[in-house]
Amino acid sequence: MRLSGKVAVITGAAGGIGRAVAQRFVSEGAKVVLSDNDFEGLRSVGEEFEEETCCCIPGDVTQKQHNEQLAKEAIDKFGALDIFVANAGVEGRVSSILDSSEEEFERLMSINVKGPWLGVKSVIPAMLERNGGSIIITSSIAGVMGAPSLAPYSMSKHAVIGLMKSAAKEFGSQNIRVNTVNPGFINTRMMRSIEQGMNPEKPSDAKDAMTQRVPMQRYGEPSDVASLILFLASDESRFITGANYLLDGGSRA
Ligand SMILES: NC(=O)c1ccc[n+]([C@@H]2O[C@H](COP(=O)([O-])OP(=O)(O)OC[C@H]3O[C@@H](n4cnc5c(N)ncnc54)[C@H](O)[C@@H]3O)[C@@H](O)[C@H]2O)c1
DSSP: OTTTTOEEEEESTTSHHHHHHHHHHHHTTOEEEEEESOHHHHHHHHTTSOTTTEEEEEOOTTOHHHHHHHHHHHHHHHSOOOEEEEOOOOOOOOOOGGGOOHHHHHHHHIIIIIHHHHHHHHHHHHHHHTTOEEEEEEOOGGGTSOOTTOHHHHHHHHHHHHHHHHHHHHHGGGTEEEEEEEEOSBSSHHHHHHHHHHOSSOHHHHHHHHHHTSTTSSOBOHHHHHHHHHHHHSGGGTTOOSOEEEESTTTTO
16 A cells, blocks of 8 residues: 555546546555546546545546645545646647647646646645655656647647646655656557547557567556556655656666
8 A cells, every 4th residue: 555645636637547546546555535527537547436436537637726625625535645646748739830829839838837837726726835855747658758739739738847847846845756757658548649630541560660669669658657647646655856757668778
């Protein structure tokens, strides 16, 4: 029970990685507040857990009020807030920079950058009350290298590393740790969408081409990401802050 007595807020909990994180956290003894703007998907994730361990709050991470509600719910229902996983995100349309629109750029920045920033702002007061906490932001391998045809996505995932590093420096003395995880290709809806965008005629060819670029010759699974997030959430990583963690099967080696 590596998270016994801990309370966590997880955004994007209806998605592939968020769901795996929620499952792992609950199995390690945490109580969880789950958020997503996919109301039906969130309801289905919530049904996996007992009411005493889980609370689902549907909403949009781009809204200040939703982020504040997540922090409030953790305190009101479970009496604390120790861990925040800012995981909700979107990939955007696969297209050249030359064809991408301002609307698409603003949508990605709002969900992938403003969302985690609002989340961090909302949870830190509760963590200060608790004399510490752990924040994990889901960046990407595209946050440390360029992603052709996904420039706004790559920019947004670089941006949250700036948020992570700044918050780690600002709140380190108060025992609030902040790190990013930077997954490579992970088997979720998001990769299906990117494969479809890369090769609409034959998405499986796009998947084969991307798999060949991974030294371990496979995509990661959501549970692989959940294992790393669990480590960063738990006290085992108590001297780790301000760092980004690649898990990409060796792609960046
Ligand atoms: N799958 C990958 O290969 C991969 C690689 C690197 C990073 N990531 C990142 O991991 C995170 C999780 O992605 P995933 O692969 O599980 O994809 P996913 O699409 O399965 O999950 C993303 C979740 O975020 C939710 N969401 C989107 N916009 C939202 C909003 N405005 N408010 C609230 N919720 C919102 C979606 O409804 C969805 O449930 C994302 O931040 C993604 O960028 C994924």
